Structure formats: C-alpha cells, structure tokens
Amino acid sequence: MSVTGVEGEERHDLTKSESKQIRKRSMRLLGSLVSPMKARIALTATVIIISTGAQVVGPALIAFGIDQGLPAVVGGDAIPLVLVVAAYLLSGLAGALLIAWYTVLMARVSQAILIELRKRVFLHTQKLSLEFHEKYTSGRIIARQTSDLDSLRELLDSGISQLVQGGLYMVFIAGALFLMDWVSGLVLLGAVVPLAFLTRWFQVRSSKVFRETRTTSARVIVHFVETMTGIRAVKAFRKEKRNEAEFGQLVEDYRDANARAINLFGVYDPGLVFIGNVALAVVLLVGGLRVADGSLAIGVLLATLLYTRSFFAPAEELAMFYNSYQSAAAALEKISGVLEEIPSVPDPDRPTDLWQAKGAVNFADVEFAYTEDRVVLPEFSLDIPAGQTIALVGSTGAGKSTLAKLIARFYDPSKGAVTLDGVELRQLHPKDLRRAIVMVTQEAYLFSGTVASNIALGKPDATRSEVIQAAKAVGAHEFIESLPDGYDTDVNKRGGRVSAGQRQLISFARAFIADPVVLILDEATASLDIPSERLVQEGLQTLLADRTAIIIAHRLSTVAIADRVLVMEHGRIIEDGPPAELIAGTGKFSQMYAAWRDSLV
Amino acid sequence: MSIDTERKLSTVAAIRRLYPYAKPAMPWIYAGMAAAMLAALVSLAIPQVLQSLVDGPLQQGDSNEIWLPVIVVLALGVLEAIMIFLRRWFVLHPGTRIEARMRNALYDKLQRLPVAFHDRWPSGQLLSRAISDLNLIRRWFAFGLVLIVVNVVTIVVGMVVLVSINWVLGLIFFVLSIPLWVYGYVFENKYSVIARRSQDQTGDLATAVEESVHGIRVLKAFGRGKEALRKFQAQAELVRGTEIEKARAIAGIWLWLLLVPDAIFAVSLLAGVWLASIGEITVGGLVAYFATATVLRWPVESIGFLLSMTLDTRTASDRFFEVMHSENRITDPENPKTIESPQGRLVFENVHFRYEDAADGTRDLINGIDLEIEPGETMALVGLTGSGKSTITALTTRLYDVTSGSIRVDGVDIRDLTLGDLRKHLAMAFEDATLFSASVRDNVLLGRPEATEDDLKEALSVAQADFVYELPDGLDTKVGEEGMSLSGGQRQRLALARAVAAKPSVLVLDDPLSALDVDTEALVEDALRHVLASTTALIVAHRPSTVQLADRVALLEQGRVTAVGKHSDLLATSEHYRFVISSLEDEQPASVDTTAEDIEDAVSIHTGTIPIINPGRSGRSAGEGGA
Structure with missing residues (x-):
C-alpha cells in the first residue's frame, strides 16, 4: 500500500x-x-x-x-x-x-x-x-x-x-x-535521575490522557451543537429526556478524562517539589558540613541553595x-x-490564449472513469455548435452532471479531449477558460459579505448599476430591495438570511454578470418556487439567445427553451434531437415527457 | 433578570450566584485552601531554619549540630510536597463536578428554551458558554479561589517574616514589588483585549478557509481562486500582526517579571551587606532574607493574574446566567388536559403570529387564519415564499406560540396539553432534515422508540428510504455529524420516515419532498397516499404533484388563507392559485417579456373574487398599502 x-x-x-x-x-x-x-x-x-x-x-x-x-x-x-x-x-x-x-x-x-x-x-x-x-x-x-x-x-x-x-x-x-x-553539582545530577523518570512517566501518561480529554470533549461539543442546530427536531420528537441522559453521560466521560488529566499534574507537581526539596536538603547537608569545617564560603552555600531551588522551576513546562x-x-x-x-486537473504549462471565444464545444472520443473499473462515462463523441441550448435529461446517476463538469473542466477526461472553439481545455489559459465557461449548480453557495459582493463575484470590477442590472435580469431585484439594507445586506447577518430559492437567484445573477459564452446550469432552478422558476426561465430565453448553454433539470419545463435534447442513461447518450421531434417519437424521452405532463396541473 | 441589572452586581455578588452549583464542593475547597496554606507556611519556615543553621552551627564550625536542622529542612520539604499533593487532590473531583453540574444545567435549560430563543442565539455563542466559560469557572474554583486566599496570606506572612528579619530590607522588598502588582494587573487586562482580538481574527480566518472549501465549486467555476487567496492573505496578515502585538505584550510582562525581582535583589544586596557590616543583620539573616524573598517571588507575581482571572470568571458567570435567567414562555400548562380518544381534528381559529422583535407597523406574519381539518383529511398549504406556510406548521407543535387566537386538536387548545402529549399527537417532518449522530434506526424511531421492527421497515418503505439497507452497517449505520454523510435527498427521506414511524394522529409535513428527484418523488407520493388515507395531515406543497396528495388545499397569501377548496376547483376559480402552482406550460403561457411588475398587476386584477388586503408582494409595498 x-x-x-x-x-x-x-x-x-x-x-x-x-x-x-x-x-x-x-x-x-x-x-x-x-x-x-x-x-x-x-x-x-x-x-x-x-x-x-x-x-x-x-x-x-x-x-x-x-x-x-x-x-x-x-x-x-x-x-x-x-x-x-x-x-x-x-x-x-x-x-x-x-x-x-x-x-x-x-x-x-x-x-x-x-x-x-x-x-x-x-x-x-x-x-x-x-x-x-x-x-x-x-x-x-x-x-x-x-x-x-x-x-x-x-x-x-x-x-x-x-x-x-x-x-x-x-x-x-x-x-x-x-x-x-562541583559537589553540589553532583548532588543536582543525582536529583536529575528521579526527575527524568518522573517526567518520562508524565509524558507517556499525559499523551494518552490528553488524547482522551480531546476525544471526550469533542463528543460533548458535537452532541451540544447537534442539539442546538436541530432544536426543532429535538422538540418536535420529544428527544429532550433522552438527550439529557446521553449528554449527561458524555459530560461525565469528559469530566472523568479531564479529572485524570488534572490528576497527572496533581502527582507530577508535588513530585517535583519533593525531588527539589530533598535535593535542597542534601545540598544543604554536604554544603553545611564543608562550611562548618571552613572549606566552603557561606555565600557559596546560599548560592547553591538558590540555584537548586530554581533548577526545578521549568521542569513542568518541559514535560x-x-x-x-x-x-x-x-x-x-x-x-x-x-x-x-x-x-489532477493542473493548469497548463504553456497555456493557449483564446481572447474571443465563440462557444463551440466538442467531445472527441471522451471517456471518464474515476478508476479503471469505475467507468462513469463510456467513450463517446459529441459536438455542440456555438449558440446552441441543450437540455440534458435522464434519471439520477445517469452521468449528466459529470458530462457538464467535463465542460467546466472540474474534471479532465480519462481518455480523449474536450475542446472549446478547437482549443483543448487542458491547454486553454485558466483565465480564458473561466471567462468563457461558467457553471451554476444547485447548491448556490454564498460567501460572507453583502448581496452585491456575492453577485459581483462573477465580475469583480462590476459597477453597482451592472450588479442591479444582473439582478433585474434574473428577477432577483425585488426581493433584494426588500432586504433590510438592500444590496448591502450582509448575507450572514440576521435579517439577511435568504431562502434556498433566493440564494439560487443570487447565484444566477452572479452567472449573468460574468457574461460567459458557455453557460452550464446544473439543477440550478430546483429550489425555486414555480413563479420564480417561470421568471428565471423567461429571463433565460433572452440571456441564452446568443450563447451556448447546457441545462440539466429534473423538471422537464426546461426543455421548452432548448434547441436540442440529450437523453442520458447509465453514462450514455441514448437519444439526441430537437425536443419536438423526440416528444413525437416513441423513445425514452417521449415517455418521460408524457409522465411529466400528467403530473402537471 | 435583565442584563443591565446583572452588570450592576459587584464582582463578589456576581460570582456568589454560582454558590448553589459550588455548594457541595465548598468543604473540599476549604480543605484545599487549608492544605495550600500549610504548604506556604512550610516553605516560609525553611529559610528560618537556614538562618538558625547559619548563625549557629555553621558559625561555630560544629558539624554534629548540622544534622538536626538538615533533617528539619528535609521534613519540612517533604511536608510541603504532601500538602501540595493534598491541595490538588482535595479539589480535583469536587471541582470538576461543579463544571459538569453547570454544564448539564445549561444544556437542560437550553433544550427547554423556545425555538425563538435559538433563532436569536447562534449555536457558537451557546457553545462557548457551555465549554470555555464553564471551564474557566471550574479552574477559578479549584485553583483561582484557593490561590488568591493562600497567596495573599503567604505574602502577608512573608512580609512579616521579612520585616522581622530586618525591617529596612523588608520595606525595600515591599515598596519595590508594588510596580509588579500594578503592572501584572494592567498587563492581564491589556493582554486579554489582544487575545480576544486574536481569537476573533483567527475565527474570521477559519471562516475564510471554510468558505474557500465549501464554495470551491463557485470559486473554480468563476476562476476566482486569486481573489480568494488575496482575501485570505489579507486576513492571515491581520492575524500575524495581532500575534506579534501579543508577543510584544508578553515581552513587556517578561521584562518586568525579570527586572523587578532582580532590582529588588540588587538593592537588597547592597543594603543587606551594608547592614551586615554595621552588625544590624547576621549573615544567617541575610541568607534567610534571600531565601524567603525567593519563596515570595511567585505569590507576588501571581496576584495580577489571579485578579484578572477573577474578573474573567465574573464575565463567564454573567454569560452563564444570561441564558439561565432567560424566560421560557412555552411551557407545560399547570393543569394539563388530555385527549381521551384522539381523532385528529385540527382547528385554527383566528390565529395571529408575529415575532416578538418584529418591527412596529409591519403586519403580522400570520394574520388571522381560520382553518378546519377534519379527522383523516389531508390539507395542503400552498403559497408563495414568505406567505407563512412554514410558520403555520411550526405553530401546530408549539415551536412558537400563537400571538393571539388558538389552535385546537380534537377540541383541546394545544396550550392546555403538555408539550410531550401534544408532540406525541402531532409529528413533523422539516424541509431541512436534521439527523443526529446515531444509527439510522434511532434516527427514524426518534418519535416512538418503542416501535417494532415492522413499523420501522414500513416507515422506511413509505419514504422510499431502502438505500439504508445498503449502507455499511445497514440500519445500524451511524449517520449525522459523526457518522456517514448522506445526500440532501437521502436525509429528507429519513426525516419523512421518522414522521411516519411516529404514527401520530396528525402529521405535519413542511415541504418534505423538495430535495427528491422526480422519479423518487413519484414513488414516495404513491406510498404516502396509503398513510394519509387514515391520518390527518397538513402538508406544505410547492409542486402540483404534492398537492394532488391532498383532499383539500388552503391558499395562503400575506399570512391569510384566501381560498380553501379542492385542487381542481381552485384551479378553476383562483388566478393567484394558478399563478403559484402551475408550471411554465400553462394553458396560456406568459409572454416572454413579462416582468415581475406585470405579474403583480395580473395578480391584483384577477384575484378580485378572493378577499385580499394588500395586492403588493413585497413587504415594503404591503406597508404602503396598509398606510
């Protein structure tokens, strides 16, 4: 291994x-x-x-x-x-x-x-x-x-x-x-022997006991935080009594480990004093006898006593x-x-620049596998012309997200090459890659800071009016305006807490302001309520008019704005064509579509 | 008690409030003090023996007389070690029990405080109270309190000893050590400010790290690694600056801690030798003086630190009582009623709700709701984000209490039931599914631990949570913070299974299927239909497919129910309902360039048949409408 x-x-x-x-x-x-x-x-x-x-x-x-x-x-x-x-x-x-x-x-x-x-x-x-x-x-x-x-x-x-x-x-x-x-020196040297044993004992015991206090305290903390963050579930399911017993046990375990750790000092500390005081007495004896017979000056005796006493002071810290x-x-x-x-996805050594991307994406004999025997996407080729809007559909685990991530170069293919306007992504300059291709995922992550700074993440030098423009374009402007400080609301502060759907709108605005030629939306509308989703979809139609887009969505409403639908199953593209054509056919997609229509109003 | 009145308490009074928790430990703490006192006196006695030794046998050159004093020094030394051992041993377990007792009390209190309290207090704030504050309090009782008393006594006794050896030298020691007392105190205060700042900045740095990891997809997707690094670097530099400032403060105290005693010793040496030369002090007296001064060095240095520790303990105790004295308004009634034969009729009567800290002039979040749900009926709640759907579900189990009006289960006001009873009758599944660090089994059977294996399996199959059988240890696999991490959809299915397994008479589901994919959602809905056939249920729904589980639908707008009826009827009669629930491909698709304003207008125009107070959607326009 x-x-x-x-x-x-x-x-x-x-x-x-x-x-x-x-x-x-x-x-x-x-x-x-x-x-x-x-x-x-x-x-x-x-x-x-x-x-x-x-x-x-x-x-x-x-x-x-x-x-x-x-x-x-x-x-x-x-x-x-x-x-x-x-x-x-x-x-x-x-x-x-x-x-x-x-x-x-x-x-x-x-x-x-x-x-x-x-x-x-x-x-x-x-x-x-x-x-x-x-x-x-x-x-x-x-x-x-x-x-x-x-x-x-x-x-x-x-x-x-x-x-x-x-x-x-x-x-x-x-x-x-x-x-x-030197005689007192020898006495001190003698005292070092028990000191060394005591210290060694302390070290061995303490490394074990301290580990226990760390693990027991970590358990107390985890349980505590879980209770507080899940307080609704605790209350709704009457877990208080059981929690009390569980927490009480964890607290006792921690107390016990802690007491043992403290007790180590309770032995080591007096042990040090004991060794030090015995050494002091011996130094006093061997010194005093020589002072008495005149072979040692009294000041020297005092100095040896003071030295002996100070010698042991740093021992505990050393331990x-x-x-x-x-x-x-x-x-x-x-x-x-x-x-x-x-x-595993390194920046190119000699990057190729692509100042003006058009947005044509091509997969040539691409295969993607985590390991040899875990092939996620078997070898395939796919050509996406610039400006096309593609809906990627299929059940969970069909490989839709993986395909999208290959375009965003979150992964590199195991075999074959993905190209943008003929330039292999591996060779493309990172700055051009990120400017040209942007992916919006379901988990719309917001960084601490204001709503405006979160939108401007898509374009760091954006002006306020550009930010507002982007928010308006995705239908986020109204709710942002209604926040306590509008665009300057801190998303982590109280009152600034935004719902999952609102987070997604902000992350849409972020993608919008970045203005990429290729936009990938991975389940990006899942948390929106239906009216908001409708607004976003309408916004998307204008937004996507002159860009390449890959849209992944469980809800087939997306298909309406797609030029082309790819149906995936077990990592393979099993159907490929314009939506109307596929719906009219008898394949998987026409079944899915019919089932979805039934589920609607 | 409010925070203001707590601030006015003196430090002693503030700390004394901890007495009930410390009471059982007090005898042991006193015993520890006694032992420590004895140890201190013994260490002060040793120099006295030295003095008599130096002035007696050593001056006279009598070797035989040396043995006795040496044995006394040895015996005193051993006694000191024993007393130090006893001091620690006496307070060890009683001290840690104070901490444990307070920790359990705090936890119990927090579990009982209402959700509204937890909304205000982030768990990090509560955690620091439960861990570091209580830790400090324990150390103060076991260590700080004992040493304050003992060190003050040691210093006083030591001074007396020094003065009795020679009053001039004693005075020198006393006067020159004053700067140390003062500076020690000043330093601790200054240092704790910097230390707190360093803690905050380290916390910010940790936040930056967490964000860079949790937000890695966004950073990569937009190629913003450089910006993130720059921000991180700036924060790391701040931390470095503060740490070096901290080091400067430490350097300052080191300087004084070394310089002052050395200055005392140097001046004492000058004065002592001169006094000895004129016969004012014996050589043995000099030896005793320096030995005693060495013993006193640490108690003197420690006073500043102990004082500041006491002040910190006071703050910690204030923070502790801030929580302990918080009022809990959602409690069991004095004379609880019971429901004899649960049917599951749920009635809302003129229910109003607003957060206590809501700004004046805003409308109530729930603004007068009347709704009756018959036994066995399934009612769906539909409305835009912010219309109050989730709040209603939270009111039913008294996570919050209604501001006015009442909610009744089988004719009994839910405030007349014990909380335990109420929550046995009503089970909830939340949109953000919380799993605890326990096995799958324990998590699912949370609401009914006595349920059978069959109940468990049935609940899991209703929630389509069969994936649990494929986990490493099947139903015994630990999940939650300390266990396996599950996907959002998997967590949600377990939370649903939990509500189903509780077999309540009323089931309350807050958008329980939002994280599921379409196929799974369909399967869950099919299975749920059977459960719902016999159970009263209130379901928050976003999707038409979920709505179809319900017998009737209540449409919420602006905290009011504006329409109740069958799904098909509402579709036919309510424009707003169509707007909220129907997908893009409507009978009449909205035109491409529709804006939010247009839709708002459409709403206000077409909802004429439904009693709506304010046509505007945002809180701001609602306020204007009401004015």
Whole structure:
C-alpha cells in the first residue's frame, strides 16, 4: 500500500518504512519553511543564550557580595560591593531586555513560518481537483487548515520557547553550580535521575490522557451543537429526556478524562517539589558540613541553595512540551500529505490564449472513469455548435452532471479531449477558460459579505448599476430591495438570511454578470418556487439567445427553451434531437415527457 | 433578570450566584485552601531554619549540630510536597463536578428554551458558554479561589517574616514589588483585549478557509481562486500582526517579571551587606532574607493574574446566567388536559403570529387564519415564499406560540396539553432534515422508540428510504455529524420516515419532498397516499404533484388563507392559485417579456373574487398599502 499524499492518513498500522517515509516528508516540508529564515533563527538563538546566561549569574553575584563584599565593607572598602551590585543590576537588565527581544523575535519567526504554510496549504487546496475535494471531504480539508495549523502554532508559540528557555535555563544553572561547587553539582545530577523518570512517566501518561480529554470533549461539543442546530427536531420528537441522559453521560466521560488529566499534574507537581526539596536538603547537608569545617564560603552555600531551588522551576513546562510536540508532529504529517497530492486537473504549462471565444464545444472520443473499473462515462463523441441550448435529461446517476463538469473542466477526461472553439481545455489559459465557461449548480453557495459582493463575484470590477442590472435580469431585484439594507445586506447577518430559492437567484445573477459564452446550469432552478422558476426561465430565453448553454433539470419545463435534447442513461447518450421531434417519437424521452405532463396541473 | 441589572452586581455578588452549583464542593475547597496554606507556611519556615543553621552551627564550625536542622529542612520539604499533593487532590473531583453540574444545567435549560430563543442565539455563542466559560469557572474554583486566599496570606506572612528579619530590607522588598502588582494587573487586562482580538481574527480566518472549501465549486467555476487567496492573505496578515502585538505584550510582562525581582535583589544586596557590616543583620539573616524573598517571588507575581482571572470568571458567570435567567414562555400548562380518544381534528381559529422583535407597523406574519381539518383529511398549504406556510406548521407543535387566537386538536387548545402529549399527537417532518449522530434506526424511531421492527421497515418503505439497507452497517449505520454523510435527498427521506414511524394522529409535513428527484418523488407520493388515507395531515406543497396528495388545499397569501377548496376547483376559480402552482406550460403561457411588475398587476386584477388586503408582494409595498 502506498502512503503518498493523503493515503494512509487514517491508518494506524503503518510499517516502519512507511512511517519513515511520512516523517521524512514532513521534515522536508519543515526544512523548506525554515531554511529561508536561517539568519533570523541564528540571531534568535544567540539572544536567548546570552539572556539565559545573564539571568543565571544572580545567585553567584550574591555569593560574591556576601563572601567578598561584606569583609571588604567591614574593612572600609565599598568598591567590591558596589561593583557586584552594579553587575547584578546590569545582568538583570540585560537578561530582562534580551528575553523581551527574544520573545518578539521568536514570534516573528513562528508567524513567518505559519503564514507561509497557511498560504501554501490554501493555494494548494484551491488547486486540487473537485474529485479530490469530494473524496477527501470538506471537513478534513478544513481541519488541515485550522486545527492542525493551530497545533503547529501552539508548538511554535509556546512549546519551542518553553523548551529552549527552560532547557537552556536548566543547563546554565547546572553549569553555574558545577563551576561554583562541583559537589553540589553532583548532588543536582543525582536529583536529575528521579526527575527524568518522573517526567518520562508524565509524558507517556499525559499523551494518552490528553488524547482522551480531546476525544471526550469533542463528543460533548458535537452532541451540544447537534442539539442546538436541530432544536426543532429535538422538540418536535420529544428527544429532550433522552438527550439529557446521553449528554449527561458524555459530560461525565469528559469530566472523568479531564479529572485524570488534572490528576497527572496533581502527582507530577508535588513530585517535583519533593525531588527539589530533598535535593535542597542534601545540598544543604554536604554544603553545611564543608562550611562548618571552613572549606566552603557561606555565600557559596546560599548560592547553591538558590540555584537548586530554581533548577526545578521549568521542569513542568518541559514535560508539557512533549505533548504539543506530538500533536504538532501528527498535524505536520497530515498537512504534508495534502501538500504532496498532485492536482489532477493542473493548469497548463504553456497555456493557449483564446481572447474571443465563440462557444463551440466538442467531445472527441471522451471517456471518464474515476478508476479503471469505475467507468462513469463510456467513450463517446459529441459536438455542440456555438449558440446552441441543450437540455440534458435522464434519471439520477445517469452521468449528466459529470458530462457538464467535463465542460467546466472540474474534471479532465480519462481518455480523449474536450475542446472549446478547437482549443483543448487542458491547454486553454485558466483565465480564458473561466471567462468563457461558467457553471451554476444547485447548491448556490454564498460567501460572507453583502448581496452585491456575492453577485459581483462573477465580475469583480462590476459597477453597482451592472450588479442591479444582473439582478433585474434574473428577477432577483425585488426581493433584494426588500432586504433590510438592500444590496448591502450582509448575507450572514440576521435579517439577511435568504431562502434556498433566493440564494439560487443570487447565484444566477452572479452567472449573468460574468457574461460567459458557455453557460452550464446544473439543477440550478430546483429550489425555486414555480413563479420564480417561470421568471428565471423567461429571463433565460433572452440571456441564452446568443450563447451556448447546457441545462440539466429534473423538471422537464426546461426543455421548452432548448434547441436540442440529450437523453442520458447509465453514462450514455441514448437519444439526441430537437425536443419536438423526440416528444413525437416513441423513445425514452417521449415517455418521460408524457409522465411529466400528467403530473402537471 | 435583565442584563443591565446583572452588570450592576459587584464582582463578589456576581460570582456568589454560582454558590448553589459550588455548594457541595465548598468543604473540599476549604480543605484545599487549608492544605495550600500549610504548604506556604512550610516553605516560609525553611529559610528560618537556614538562618538558625547559619548563625549557629555553621558559625561555630560544629558539624554534629548540622544534622538536626538538615533533617528539619528535609521534613519540612517533604511536608510541603504532601500538602501540595493534598491541595490538588482535595479539589480535583469536587471541582470538576461543579463544571459538569453547570454544564448539564445549561444544556437542560437550553433544550427547554423556545425555538425563538435559538433563532436569536447562534449555536457558537451557546457553545462557548457551555465549554470555555464553564471551564474557566471550574479552574477559578479549584485553583483561582484557593490561590488568591493562600497567596495573599503567604505574602502577608512573608512580609512579616521579612520585616522581622530586618525591617529596612523588608520595606525595600515591599515598596519595590508594588510596580509588579500594578503592572501584572494592567498587563492581564491589556493582554486579554489582544487575545480576544486574536481569537476573533483567527475565527474570521477559519471562516475564510471554510468558505474557500465549501464554495470551491463557485470559486473554480468563476476562476476566482486569486481573489480568494488575496482575501485570505489579507486576513492571515491581520492575524500575524495581532500575534506579534501579543508577543510584544508578553515581552513587556517578561521584562518586568525579570527586572523587578532582580532590582529588588540588587538593592537588597547592597543594603543587606551594608547592614551586615554595621552588625544590624547576621549573615544567617541575610541568607534567610534571600531565601524567603525567593519563596515570595511567585505569590507576588501571581496576584495580577489571579485578579484578572477573577474578573474573567465574573464575565463567564454573567454569560452563564444570561441564558439561565432567560424566560421560557412555552411551557407545560399547570393543569394539563388530555385527549381521551384522539381523532385528529385540527382547528385554527383566528390565529395571529408575529415575532416578538418584529418591527412596529409591519403586519403580522400570520394574520388571522381560520382553518378546519377534519379527522383523516389531508390539507395542503400552498403559497408563495414568505406567505407563512412554514410558520403555520411550526405553530401546530408549539415551536412558537400563537400571538393571539388558538389552535385546537380534537377540541383541546394545544396550550392546555403538555408539550410531550401534544408532540406525541402531532409529528413533523422539516424541509431541512436534521439527523443526529446515531444509527439510522434511532434516527427514524426518534418519535416512538418503542416501535417494532415492522413499523420501522414500513416507515422506511413509505419514504422510499431502502438505500439504508445498503449502507455499511445497514440500519445500524451511524449517520449525522459523526457518522456517514448522506445526500440532501437521502436525509429528507429519513426525516419523512421518522414522521411516519411516529404514527401520530396528525402529521405535519413542511415541504418534505423538495430535495427528491422526480422519479423518487413519484414513488414516495404513491406510498404516502396509503398513510394519509387514515391520518390527518397538513402538508406544505410547492409542486402540483404534492398537492394532488391532498383532499383539500388552503391558499395562503400575506399570512391569510384566501381560498380553501379542492385542487381542481381552485384551479378553476383562483388566478393567484394558478399563478403559484402551475408550471411554465400553462394553458396560456406568459409572454416572454413579462416582468415581475406585470405579474403583480395580473395578480391584483384577477384575484378580485378572493378577499385580499394588500395586492403588493413585497413587504415594503404591503406597508404602503396598509398606510
């Protein structure tokens, strides 16, 4: 099995070599993100090293002050004391300023990495074919770009800083302690052994327990949101009581997992204090004995005690690092998988321009299959002259939408070629392709923003009067005017909520303003009520007069405005001709038409 | 209670309102405080031992005398660790139970609040209350409250200790640490503003991502990838800017957190050594001073943060009570009536409805409806978008309550039935079919969990939902948010099966077939006919084929029923009905260049026989007409 791209993302049984392949891929990605910032990272590292050094000298200076400064002051010489206090102030100031600088530097580095990665993932997912989007599902693509990037941000924002700061701090303190008094250093080294065991225990347990809190909390959230968004159904079917029991159980599961997670700290925290205090007592003992026999200065003893106490402070944060590292590494593996996917409908390397499209579409020996054994459209040829209006009919799953999507180049055919005015779509410049061919689907998606900006999506430089013109042409003007802020109504805000039918009208207006030579309507009138549909159809007749159009509709009313009807079944075109001719005949279409007439008034 | 009066509460009073939820945990919280206090006192005692050690045995060079103090330090150290363990252990489960208790209470309340409340509150708003706000409250009880008390006591005791070691040094510590208290508080406030902004902007960025994925077909169809990228980039840059601003704020607090203690230590060193040289303080005293000051460092730093956490908790508790104190007007009656033998007669009498927040001067959404549906009869509701069809269906099960007038089932006002009873008699299927994260079986049997396997199969076959048998686990396949995603048509068929399986005496269907293709729709209609033969039903219909399921049709215009009758009769008598229901190929096709205005005119001219108040279609012209 391959683990290229997003494959293997859901598998938990990866072999060693597969895991290695995935890790390598995510390291490559990380390398490519980090390498342009080498110089800045080096500066950041230097700053934090110096800063930590400056922070660590404090206790040593106190020791010097007590052991050398005090006798000197007693002897009438205040200079050593003043010097040491000045050094203390200076080191404190330097340490503080540098750490502040480091914090900002580090944020710049991590934000630069994040924004670059954000852009890459965004651009890449936009490039990936619809086929990929349909297979991989929107939820997962969104998760890659939100929660996965969040865990990476968490690692860069706090994880790395904690690791670097805390780790350096501990190393520097240990170093200073060894320099001042190697015996105390050895004691500290001894304390590191139980510390390491405790920390390892914490890491292993916490990565498991934290995963549980995440999954249990996710379940609480899903149940909660489902209840609130489906509140009508909850009430109508008296689900409240049952919900209470279900939700109560989920809350308890979450509480339990959460309590276990908190309890880890409840053990780790006092464990740290315990190890630290025992180490302190031992340092005190071995130091005190030597102070008593005069082989160690009292200031040095104080310094070793202060050092020992501070040594354990960053340990907890270091232990937490492992968690954020783990989730970030998993996230990066998934992200790198998406980035590895090769767009199956790539932009041409050397695009052909088509400044003035006429709208003649041709399918030459085209076959479309998802995989070898899943042929959706068996090989066929079809010629659509410029300006023709075609109705595409057939039952669900007959392949109508697939054929339409081939024209819009949402998919590329597996065999053969689709051409516009003789230029193969694969070679056509994207800008010309999108200007010439526009597809309107049933799910009329509106972006956040105003009604006007949603219509203008079809033509970004459109003036307001053009927008209104387009809305009028599809019969959307009246209802838009009646919205609270007319064309400036935010479609997501309260009062701006538009019905499914109104959304479709807006998306019609969007297509109208784009003014393409080939217009594809895939079930685009399904949500309209009959009077609106009638209006749109009338509008379409003028709109489609000089364009090529492919109209897919369940309701055969569309056929009235078509020049030609294609009847599809199981991926094949089984009838092809002018509507009147087909209705008069005895084929599938004449049956469908008769049945539809009966269903009407 | 209104939000305004809540704002006026003091922070203490506002938080005290949480007491009922926290009450069972309070003894444990007090125990935790006691343990924490002891731990703090122990950590303050250690430097005292050091002082006596330094000034005693160490000065005298007596090695034998060292052991005892060291053992005391060790014992105190172990005691401190135990007390810290106890502090956390005492509050662990009681603390998390506060959170769980409040979460369940909030959820129960929300389930009972009327649909009108949910229309006003997006689920994201409610979710943040249920998750992060309650999380914060738990942490405040288990951690914040305990530490505020303990740290304040520690600081006070510590100050006393420092002053008793040497009053000059104690004063230095106290005075110089004031900037830290102030700055800590200022920082937390400043930081929370930036953090909130960063959260909002990250949310916007996530929205941009979601739109770019959900709207990918549109973006591809119009080749607007570049514009989307540009918008996304601009938002990502905003986030970056805010994050760096956030880092600057953090850098600021780091600066102070490191600089102030170092300055205190430096000044103390200067003063301490000088005091020692004139014999005002012993070397042991100096050692004790620095060790104590090190212990006090964290409690002092934490005060600002704890204060701001308390303020946040207050906000969280206000947000919690905002929901908990919302009034619920759709409740069970005090003396509920029951329907002895359900027939399924549904009567609307002069029903009016308007949203509570509807603007003055607009007409009622449902503007005086009288309608009687006989037992076993199927009534179709037909009208243009916005005429009030869906609202009527929602009124029947009290998702909303009528503003005036009444709806009666078998002679009983629906407000005199318990909600449970009412909704057992009336089952609904909605246009936007909601499925819950559960098996197909549970979803279909939602309204009647005790139904038999045969009932289930029958309901599925009526709704032409046989596709469920081909799902991976058949009827046990999980659907909904966490399960398999189904197409709109499939979801709608399951929702229809759900209403049928409930076997109600009245079936209310809000455009239940809109997402089905023509072939399936025809099959469903055939099967539904049998069910409807014996059940009272109210069906919102857009298509002629659906209308033909009904015995009679009620035509809605502007929130009123303007005609009731058989489909064929209405076709013959009502121009507006023909306009609403008949497809393009009418007997007299509308001319190609008909505009909306023309049709409106046509409506107003030809509906003379039907009582219509306002001929205009849009809300605006309706207002003018009424003026």
